[in-house]
Structure formats: structure tokens, C-alpha cells
Amino acid sequence: MTMGRIIRILCLLLLLPSSVRAEDQQQSELLLQRIQFSDTARESGTSAIPFSIASPVLHTSFQATSFAPPATSTRLKDLVPDSERPQTKGLGANSTWLKGQLTAEGEVANNATNDAGLTSRIDQRDDGAKRMVRMALTGTNGPVRYGVNYRSAGKAFFNSPDQTVREMWAEWGLGIAKLRSSSGQTWNNVDLEPNRPRIQQDVSRIGIALAKPAWPELSLTYARSALTSSYIPAGMTAQRSQSNSMEAALAYTALTWNARLSSSYILTNDEMRGGAQSSTFAQTLVATYRPLNTLTLAPTLSYRTETQSGSGAKIQTPMASVSLLYKQSQRLLVSAMGGYTSTKSSDGLMDTESIVGRGMFAFHLNPIYGHPTTLSLEASYTNTTNRTVAGLDTEDLSGLVRILVAAL
Numbered sequence: 001m002t003m004g005r006i007i008r009i010l011c012l013l014l015l016l017p018s019s020v021r022a023e024d025q026q027q028s029e030l031l032l033q034r035i036q037f038s039d040t041a042r043e044s045g046t047s048a049i050p051f052s053i054a055s056p057v058l059h060t061s062f063q064a065t066s067f068a069p070p071a072t073s074t075r076l077k078d079l080v081p082d083s084e085r086p087q088t089k090g091l092g093a094n095s096t097w098l099k100g101q102l103t104a105e106g107e108v109a110n111n112a113t114n115d116a117g118l119t120s121r122i123d124q125r126d127d128g129a130k131r132m133v134r135m136a137l138t139g140t141n142g143p144v145r146y147g148v149n150y151r152s153a154g155k156a157f158f159n160s161p162d163q164t165v166r167e168m169w170a171e172w173g174l175g176i177a178k179l180r181s182s183s184g185q186t187w188n189n190v191d192l193e194p195n196r197p198r199i200q201q202d203v204s205r206i207g208i209a210l211a212k213p214a215w216p217e218l219s220l221t222y223a224r225s226a227l228t229s230s231y232i233p234a235g236m237t238a239q240r241s242q243s244n245s246m247e248a249a250l251a252y253t254a255l256t257w258n259a260r261l262s263s264s265y266i267l268t269n270d271e272m273r274g275g276a277q278s279s280t281f282a283q284t285l286v287a288t289y290r291p292l293n294t295l296t297l298a299p300t301l302s303y304r305t306e307t308q309s310g311s312g313a314k315i316q317t318p319m320a321s322v323s324l325l326y327k328q329s330q331r332l333l334v335s336a337m338g339g340y341t342s343t344k345s346s347d348g349l350m351d352t353e354s355i356v357g358r359g360m361f362a363f364h365l366n367p368i369y370g371h372p373t374t375l376s377l378e379a380s381y382t383n384t385t386n387r388t389v390a391g392l393d394t395e396d397l398s399g400l401v402r403i404l405v406a407a408l
Helices: 002-022
Strands: 036-039 051-054 058-067 088-097 102-111 131-141 144-153 163-174 177-187 198-210 217-231 240-253 257-270 276-292 295-308 314-326 332-345 351-368 371-386 394-405
Touching: 058 102
Parallel strands: none
Antiparallel strands: 036 051, 051 058, 058 088, 088 102, 102 131, 131 144, 144 163, 163 177, 177 198, 198 217, 217 240, 240 257, 257 276, 276 295, 295 314, 314 332, 332 351, 351 371, 371 394
């Protein structure tokens, strides 16, 4: 009799998963009974998942996150070792519901070091000014996709600080056409400090894209934004302006190259200056070309013209740059980039030129005590000329030799 009961219990356990999948109304009741934990803490890297949760209606994974701000200076002698660069660390979570129809993700991060790259004390991580919170929800229902995004970072956070962004969007697929609409808000002075203004910007955007396999993609986007001072400290001037923009873009992707040509027109009204208008017309060409599997070229060209109706001044800003990446093998990497930018106004108040260049030669050496080692030779050049204000011209040429032991 006891053996018969054991056999019936085993059969029930084997048939339970299929019965749960067949009856969706019972899934929520059996959710906690069928949670499975999988330990993947052995994975290496900053994106290693410490554990995950899986069930018939829910799958959640957790992962550690980290971020190091890129170097802002073009001079190599201003660079510091990676171990001394400011860093952030946090925890991210991703959940999938209803067989992928609903996805939620979130992240909480703090500054792991101070500005000098030294590890922060525990009590410093409790400071809200050094924290970032991010959440997003995305849903899918047939040809319709929709979602909401939220992100808020304190003024001392290392990545996009002192900014709160919230947005909701929707996307409809209509054959070869895709219609997308979004609306959002952005503001600074997250902690609402009494001695600093808060500038809020409301943006609404709608666009349509026409795409077909092996055909160029054509897109048209209209955006309307309003900028206003939602909080003004004593003695400071309020800001209030509106802008309307229209952008048309043509993109094409081939086997060895891709390119995108865009043209935009922006009309801005400054309500605090009697409705003074300024119009901006910009064209941009971005391309990538891979003539060989080991070589990649990426040129960028842009031209921007801004006209101020009040003074009649016209500001012209041409820009050109190109980057090269050559990876001969797993041991040899060569990269280089160069760029030119000029800004000139018709009233003579602005006339600057800037030339930048940078190159790197990296070679993977034989392992040192079993640790991968890389030797890199780097050089950079910067030349800035200001023809309107004397004494502001700068020129810099610097080089750097770096040995990187991965494990350190």
C-alpha cells in the first residue's frame, strides 16, 4: 500500500508542470511553489548574474553593474590609471512576465569612489546626491509596443548627474511603416536646492519610418519642446522658450558599409526676449565602411547654420572627422582618429577653429604569471585657434606608454 502511494505521488509531481501550463488561471497560485533558483555566481565580469528566479509566468535575473566615466581631456598626460578613475557600482534587475509580453527592469547605483578614485566610505554611499535610480517597463501586444522610462540621478553622481527624466512612448507596426510617439519631461536641481534654479523641459515627439528588407529606410520626425524655469531663486532671471523641429533621415545598410544622412530644421522662440526667434538648419552624414574584415573606417560630416532674427547674425559650424580601427589579429590593434571643427559668426564675435588627432598601437604580450598583458603606445595632438580673443590659442602634443595587466 505504501509503495502504491509513493508511485502516485511521483506521477503527480511529473504531471504537475504540464497541468500548470495548461491552466493559466492557476499559475499565480502555484507561483511560489515552482520558484527555481540557479546560482551563476561563478560567472566573471561586471555583468555576472548572482542569481535568477524562474517560473511559468515570471523570470527575474539580478546582476551587478558598474560604470567609469570616459576621460574628458584630450591630453594624454591628464589621464590617470584605471584603478584611480571615478567609478559607480550598483545592482540591476530584469523581469519578464506573461511569456515576454511584459518586461520590467530597474537599477540602483551609487558612487563607489570619490572624485580622486579612492573608495568611498559606507556612510558616503547613503548620500542621495551620489545615487541613481532607474526603472523601465516595456509591453508588447501584437504590432503595438509601449513603455515608460524613469531615471533620476543626484548632482554628485558620476554618470549624467543632477537630472531626472521620465518618458512614456508607444510604437505601432503597420507593415513596412512604423509609427512612434513619445512624451516626456526632464529637469535639473533634483534635490531642489534653494540657491539653484530648476529648469524643466517638456518634449513631445512623433515620427514615422518606412523600412523594407534590402531597401533604404526613410524616417520623418516632428518634435515640440517647451523650456521653463519651474523654480527661480531670488536675484536670478527666469527662462522660458519654445522650439519646433522637423527631421528627415535616409539610412541604408549593406554588407560592408552603412550610412545615414539626416537634415533637420529647428525654430526657437525666446519668450523672455519678446519672442525673439532663431532658426537652425543642420545636415549630418555618418557612415561606416569595412573594406576588410580587419579594417573599419567611420567618417562623419556635418554642417550647422544658426540665424538669429533679432540681430541678423549667422553662425556657421562645419565639422568633419574620421576614425580608423585595424585589428590584424588577436594580438595587434591599431586605432586612429582625426577631426576638424570651426565656428564663425557673421558679426565677428565668434571665430574659432579646432584640430584634434589621436592614435594608439596596442600589442598583447605573453602572459605575466598567467595574467594577460597588453602594451600600448598612444599619442594625441590638439590645436585650438581663437581669432576674436587674443591669448586663448592652445596647442598640445603628448604621448603615453601603458602596460596593462588584466588581473590587476
